[in-house]
Amino acid sequence: MKEEIFAKLKEISGEQYVYSDTETLDHFSRDYTEKLQYNPDVVIKPGTAEEISAILKICNEHKIPVTPRAAGTGVTGGALATRGGVLLSIERLNKILEIDERNLQVTAESGVITEVLQNAVKEKGLFYPPDPSSRGSCFIGGNIAENSGGPKAVKYGVVKDYVLNLEVVLPTGEIIWTGANVLKNATGYNLTQLMVGSEGTLGIVTKAVFKLIPLPKFDLLMLAPFNSLEKAAEAVSAIFRAGFTPSGLELVEINALKIVSRMVDSSIVPVTDDMEAHLIVEVDGNDMDVLMKEMEQIAELLVQFDCGEIFFADDATQKEELWKLRRRTAEAVKSIGYTIEEDTVVPRAELPKLVKGAKALGEKYDFQVVCYGHAGDGNIHVRIFKDGHPNSFGNETVKPILEELFRLVKSLNGTISAEHGIGIIQKEFLPIVFDEAALRLMREIKKAFDPNNILNAGKVIDID
Amino acid sequence: MKEEIFAKLKEISGEQYVYSDTETLDHFSRDYTEKLQYNPDVVIKPGTAEEISAILKICNEHKIPVTPRAAGTGVTGGALATRGGVLLSIERLNKILEIDERNLQVTAESGVITEVLQNAVKEKGLFYPPDPSSRGSCFIGGNIAENSGGPKAVKYGVVKDYVLNLEVVLPTGEIIWTGANVLKNATGYNLTQLMVGSEGTLGIVTKAVFKLIPLPKFDLLMLAPFNSLEKAAEAVSAIFRAGFTPSGLELVEINALKIVSRMVDSSIVPVTDDMEAHLIVEVDGNDMDVLMKEMEQIAELLVQFDCGEIFFADDATQKEELWKLRRRTAEAVKSIGYTIEEDTVVPRAELPKLVKGAKALGEKYDFQVVCYGHAGDGNIHVRIFKDGHPNSFGNETVKPILEELFRLVKSLNGTISAEHGIGIIQKEFLPIVFDEAALRLMREIKKAFDPNNILNAGKVIDID
Incomplete structure (x- = not known):
């Protein structure tokens, strides 16, 4: 990048907020996506929308790639400076x-x-x-x-x-x-x-x-073990069909729960080998009597799906511990090698087909597969893993598994991302879920907003 | 329109679904927008998406305007064939x-x-x-x-x-x-x-x-009279700030209520001259005890805003009658000459400023102004009226009033349409609420979808 541009950037945001030292570039070269790394040429931390405007005007004029970055916790590579150029951190816009x-x-x-x-x-x-x-x-x-x-x-x-x-x-x-x-x-x-x-x-x-x-005044939380993953998935849609709308309904497969229980040193979850999956069910509202009744009725309903002994969180500490188990699941399974987290989503009642299909794919391709996620929304994170197997992005061994998984998802009227986005790592799979005409519209929209393709170019959809 | 095109349209949807007789063209020349009338050259009622695809391909090739039409109940002219051409009714897609x-x-x-x-x-x-x-x-x-x-x-x-x-x-x-x-x-x-x-x-x-x-199992409905329009508007946001979320929260100014009460021959609403406005409040849910308590608490809250004697609907018939009064308000006030219905919306707590400002505008310009609408959403329909005054669209006398109303709405962080859309009659006011750059993006989006500008051209935003 030309010295002239550097000088202008420094003029806009002040010298102290424009970085080109190795350490800073390195820090901003990664996000939470697998092991990918792309160095920007410069990192800038503007303090206002007006500064960002000035930066984008210059970069647009000189056709310099700009990668906007929030906290870098994304898992599809959206905040990676894949084309170098300017990495624009919004961290100072924190009011x-x-x-x-x-x-x-x-x-x-x-x-x-x-x-x-x-x-x-x-x-x-x-x-x-x-x-x-x-x-x-x-x-x-x-x-x-x-x-x-x-x-x-x-x-x-x-x-x-x-x-x-x-x-x-x-x-x-x-x-x-x-x-x-x-x-x-x-x-x-x-x-x-x-x-x-x-x-x-x-x-x-x-x-x-x-x-x-x-803010709802009260909530209640329970953990229900199932000896069949599919039964647990079936129970999810049954809850809604019975007229309940829980404020949380998560599914965690036993393999994931075992790993995360060790990680957070939790004692409240009795993990036994005859269980395949757990549901975490939360209800909230302003009337404790109503909630107690709801929780009871949901528990009765779960029994019809062969659930084991339900654990009811007694107090805030137990609730916090249960939620911590769920929140840290991704981190836990990742730590033992499940690098690839997919973000599949289907209509809720198709969950049993999705988890069954995902497990079958694991067997077919000789990968380990673990499922967990926001089951109430039909959103299941599928992690696949094989000892000694490298990073997934662009990996030709993994691609056919993902393609098959996504075709299954599509056949169930679902799609490939519920909340993680497309970024760079899912881009190649978009044609599985969208017609070419829909993709063309997306490209045209991108061109309408960004005629010179400077802003986060190559993410979501390619126009060059 | 060329005979050749007619022939092709008949080939696509069948002769019996392509109309060019005066009666049909006349019927489809209007919607519910004031007194506007635009004749299409032909009306077609395709039966499938594939037929619509074939029709649009031909029209796109020959650059023939196409106006899609649902039931024609819109009030901003969106379904009017302002450029002639093909009026495409979706009425046969009714499964x-x-x-x-x-x-x-x-x-x-x-x-x-x-x-x-x-x-x-x-x-x-x-x-x-x-x-x-x-x-x-x-x-x-x-x-x-x-x-x-x-x-x-x-x-x-x-x-x-x-x-x-x-x-x-x-x-x-x-x-x-x-x-x-x-x-x-x-x-x-x-x-x-x-x-x-x-x-x-x-x-x-x-x-x-x-x-x-x-489906919620139960609902409760009440009608609360206020001797001040502004107090009624203030009460609206107080309900939400107290933590309630009613399933309906409507406001009707007394002038409108008087007219509609006569029209539907209602006896349940005691309309007295010292009242300025009424709130209709509905709560719904699955537990009647909870609802009764909620209704009571809301009623107590309303008293703090000087509300008069609250009418509680006793049964389904009374509920239906109350809702009928609300539903037919627009029709009623229109029937006595309030031709222009605006669709203003502001953050809920700004309602008092909106209704006060609307009434003040009426006085300033010597128009009658009546307010009613979905107050819980901050969405107030403002009708303005003057004896013997003509239709509004393009009327230069009315324009300054609307401009002033919309600038007020904008200053309150609101906008000019909540649920009626822009169509043809609000198009000229868009620059009051959007920057030119935002309008440019909308034009570019329109071009991306419809490069030849054949589909409902001239509605929402102009690209030619």
């Missing part, structure tokens, strides 16, 4: 600007940590439900880019259901607001929803207005 | 294809009447909440085009919150599915949400997959 208790809304800069936002509104008795496993470190801007979910999505929806309005810097440097701070909007094309889940390829979100809801 | 009780989903063709869909799923104990006033005649395809809401939106959201996946015929004739039948989706750009609310300008929706929810 909660207004918690509007009158309107149940919060306005925040995009670099605010998700849990910080959750806690700030919680203090006012308000609730921001999107809740990815990485909530302690990930940014709301990254969550918007990936349309993140988490365990509460089953009752409360995902990021897209909370975003009302976004301030976005376009690749051309213009700053726009995409909508209005309202609950209903039929005014022009929905640019807000188009931005959500676009993985930083259409613009850089700098501010977000979220709707909030009243 | 509910599958009610999937296992997955709580319904798949239907886009010409199904909303109430028919609602009732069909209700029979299975399921609930499709979007509920526009015209539900007895409007089509789900039209609701998707306008992102319709209705009174249940305050608790349950609007159409966009229920659409999972759409079959769409593009202006180029290609048929695509926009997504997958899943509750969470982070796979490529969100074409589904882009289609919702695009008013038939980007493609013709032929099938929709909606998510459903369990």
Whole structure:
């Protein structure tokens, strides 16, 4: 990159926020995606939307690749500087600007940590439900880019259901607001929803207005063991068909639970060898009697699916421990070698077919397969693993397994990503779930926003 | 239009479904928008997506304008053949294809009447909440085009919150599915949400997959009179701030209520001259004790805003009568000359400023102004009226009032349409709420979908 550009970047954000030292470049060369690494030429940490605008104008003029980065906790390579150039970190955009208790809304800069936002509104008795496993470190801007979910999505929806309005810097440097701070909007094309889940390829979100809801007063949590993975999956849709809407409904296969129980040194989960999977079921609301009754009725229903002895969390500590087991599952299985996490999602009642199919694929290709995830949404993370097997991205041995898995998902009216996005590692599989005409529209949309293809180029969809 | 094109259209859909007689053209020359009338050259009623594809291919090739039409109940001119050409009615696409009780989903063709869909799923104990006033005649395809809401939106959201996946015929004739039948989706750009609310300008929706929810078992309804319109508006946000989420929260100004009470010959509403507005409050759920308690607490809260004697609906008949009063308000005020219905929406707590500002504008410009609508969403329909005053669209006397109203709305972080859309009559006001860069993106999106600008051209946004 030309010295002249460096100088301009330093002029915009100040010398102390423009980095080209090895250590910084190295730190920003990775995210949470497998073992991939791509060095940017320069890292910049602008402090305002106006600075970002100025940076993008220069990069657009000189056709310099720009990779926007939130906290780098993504798992599909969306924040990797695959083309070098400028890595633009939003970490300094970290202010909660207004918690509007009158309107149940919060306005925040995009670099605010998700849990910080959750806690700030919680203090006012308000609730921001999107809740990815990485909530302690990930940014709301990254969550918007990936349309993140988490365990509460089953009752409360995902990021897209909370975003009302976004301030976005376009690749051309213009700053726009995409909508209005309202609950209903039929005014022009929905640019807000188009931005959500676009993985930083259409613009850089700098501010977000979220709707909030009243914080539910109580919740109850239980863990139900099943001696059949398929039965556990069947029980999931039965709960909803009986008219219940749990605030959490997670599935963890026994292999994963064993690993994570060791990792977090948990004693509350009796892991026995005759069990194949566990369901974590949470209900929440404002009336404890109603919740107790609901929990009881759900427990009775689970018994019909041959569930074993149900563990009811007694207090906040036990609840926290159970949720910690679930939250750290990905990290745990990854630590023993399950490098590839897929993010399959199907209509809820097709879960038994999905987990059965995933396990069968493991046997067919001689890989280990472990399933866990947000079963209530039909969203199962499938991890595949083989001793001594290398990283997956671009690996030709793994590709046919994934293709077969995704074709199964498609045949069940599902799709290949529920909350992780496409980034670079799932791009090649998009034609399995989209017709060419739909992919063409996506390319045209990308061109409309980013005619010079400078912003997170090569992520989600290729236009060059 | 050339005889050759007529012949081809007849070949595609059958002679009996292609009309050029005066009566049919006249019938399809209007929708529910004021007194506008535009004759198409031909009306066609295709029976399948494949026929629509063939029609669009021909029209695209010959650059013939195509106006898609659902039930024609829209109020912004979206279904009017302003450029002549082909009017394409989706009324024959009227089949509910599958009610999937296992997955709580319904798949239907886009010409199904909303109430028919609602009732069909209700029979299975399921609930499709979007509920526009015209539900007895409007089509789900039209609701998707306008992102319709209705009174249940305050608790349950609007159409966009229920659409999972759409079959769409593009202006180029290609048929695509926009997504997958899943509750969470982070796979490529969100074409589904882009289609919702695009008013038939980007493609013709032929099938929709909606998510459903369990039907709440009980509801309770009350009507609360206020001697101050502003106090009524203030009470609205107080309800939510106290932690309640009513399933309906409507506001009707006294002038409107008087007119509609006469029209439906209602006796249950004691309309007294010292009242300025009424709130209709509904709660729903599965536990009657909880609902009774909620209703009581809300009633106590309303008293703090100087509400008068609250009327509690005793039974299904009274509930139906109350809702009928609300549903027919638009029709009633229209019948006595309030031709122009605006669809303003602001953050909920700004309602008092909105209604106060709207009334002040009436006085300033010597128009009568009446307010009613989905107050819980911050969505107020503002009707303005003057004896002997002509139709509004393009009327230079009315324009400054609307501009001032919309600037007020914008200053309150609101926007100009919550559920009616832009169509032709609100198009000129879009620059009040969107920057030029945002409007440019909308034009580019339109060009990406419809390079020859044949589909509902001149609606929402102009590209020629």
